[in-house]
Amino acid sequence: MNMELEPVQKPEFYPFIESIPNVIECNCVTGNYSMLMKVAFPSAIELDGFIGQLQHFGKTQTQIVFSTPVAGFYLVSFLIDQADITVLQCSMPAAGEA
Numbered sequence: 825m826n827m828e829l830e831p832v833q834k835p836e837f838y839p840f841i842e843s844i845p846n847v848i849e850c851n852c853v854t855g856n857y858s859m860l861m862k863v864a865f866p867s868a869i870e871l872d873g874f875i876g877q878l879q880h881f882g883k884t885q886t887q888i889v890f891s892t893p894v895a896g897f898y899l900v901s902f903l904i905d906q907a908d909i910t911v912l913q914c915s916m917p918a919a920g921e922a
Contacts, residue, residue, distance in 0.1 A: 826860055826886075827878055827882055828859075829882050840877075
């Protein structure tokens with residue numbers, strides 16, 4: 825997900841985004857959007873609700889990943905318990921693996 829965020833909103837936004845367990849990464853980036861996030865939700869309805877919360881802060885753009893032909897990390901195992909997604913272990917692939 826991408827989001828436009830004004831610098832004056834960061835003191836309110838950062839605690840909010842840290843409180844959402846479904847946010848895997850949140851990065852401040854250059855370009856048309858100021859924030860780049862990786863999120864995981866068990867359903868489109870829950871993702872839509874989260875997007876609605878984000879739009880309180882600014883314009884959003886959402887992409888959904890269908891496949892990953894080149895992965896930097898392997899997600900070894902994860903647990904989905906309703907809306908909570910907990911990453912248990914991640915590891916880098918060994919050279920030559922993909």
